[in-house]
Amino acid sequence: MESDTIKREHLIIPHVEDGMTIGLFGGSFNPPHEGHTLVADIALRRLGLHQLWWLVTPGNPLKSGNGLPPLSTRLAMSENLARDPRIRVTALEKSLGTAFTARTITHIVKRHPAVHFVWIMGADNLAGFHRWQQWQTIARTVPIAVIDRPGSTLSYLSSKTARTFERFRVNETDARALPFMRPPAWTFIHGPRSELSSTALRRKMNGPS
Numbered sequence: 001m002e003s004d005t006i007k008r009e010h011l012i013i014p015h016v017e018d019g020m021t022i023g024l025f026g027g028s029f030n031p032p033h034e035g036h037t038l039v040a041d042i043a044l045r046r047l048g049l050h051q052l053w054w055l056v057t058p059g060n061p062l063k064s065g066n067g068l069p070p071l072s073t074r075l076a077m078s079e080n081l082a083r084d085p086r087i088r089v090t091a092l093e094k095s096l097g098t099a100f101t102a103r104t105i106t107h108i109v110k111r112h113p114a115v116h117f118v119w120i121m122g123a124d125n126l127a128g129f130h131r132w133q134q135w136q137t138i139a140r141t142v143p144i145a146v147i148d149r150p151g152s153t154l155s156y157l158s159s160k161t162a163r164t165f166e167r168f169r170v171n172e173t174d175a176r177a178l179p180f181m182r183p184p185a186w187t188f189i190h191g192p193r194s195e196l197s198s199t200a201l202r203r204k205m206n207g208p209s
């Protein structure tokens with residue numbers, strides 16, 4: 001296993017104050033792209049967030065780690081791209097020793113019970129969310145904001161997760177209230193969509209296989 005040196009500032013929980021609203025935006029970011037910054041911008045604006053933590057995963061539990069660049073590389077690329085001062089790029093999951101979102105969220109929420117956290121994800125992740133470890137626990141621990149992504153919005157909204165938590169869906173016009181709501185609570189945010197994906201960028205960089 002190759003060694004990978006992560007800066008100390010990336011391993012600690014960013015500074016927060018009670019009452020703040022914080023978005024948690026997890027991803028592989030292999031590589032990060034402007035679709036990710038669009039999601040971050042939409043979440044910051046529509047949810048009225050004080051901060052957004054850009055959680056670079058040590059490795060998505062459902063994806064093969066083959067060819068995944070080191071965490072330090074994905075952190076550096078993310079920092080280069082995510083210039084909004086409210087964004088904190090972090091490798092928190094590395095220091096927590098987990099790549100499972102349920103464990104990450106449980107830890108963060110226990111540590112800061114008076115901060116209002118929201119899980120942020122693209123609509124494709126809503127489609128497969130029921131395959132995540134303890135997915136129902138996640139939905140019962142923090143509110144969730146789903147940001148639209150090219151693909152079939154209708155199929156995202158008929159996913160197992162959307163159906164299971166249908167009665168807890170909040171209209172996107174009330175998105176600013178979402179961080180303060182008792183979970184389960186989730187919203188689907190429409191808006192400008194980006195066709196960008198890390199897969200397409202990797203293909204471009206590596207050439208046709």
Ligand SMILES: Nc1ncnc2c1ncn2[C@@H]1O[C@H](COP(=O)(O)OP(=O)(O)OP(=O)(O)O)[C@@H](O)[C@H]1O
Pocket residue numbers: 026027028029030035036039120121122123124125147148149150193194195196197198199200
């Ligand atoms: N263009 C996009 N629009 C909306 N959400 C996006 C977009 N790209 C990524 N996301 C979201 O950002 C988060 C991190 O995604 P990830 O780093 O896996 O990027 P990706 O482009 O989906 O990568 P890959 O193509 O390798 O699966 C996920 O919640 C994903 O849904």
Ligand SMILES: O=C(O)c1ccc[n+]([C@@H]2O[C@H](COP(=O)([O-])O)[C@@H](O)[C@H]2O)c1
Pocket residue numbers: 025026027028029055057059060061062063099100101102125131132133
């Ligand atoms: O906890 C899980 O079981 C789980 C399964 C799949 C994905 N996730 C998380 O979802 C986020 C988005 O992953 P990705 O690879 O689509 O960018 C990232 O934080 C992953 O760790 C989490």
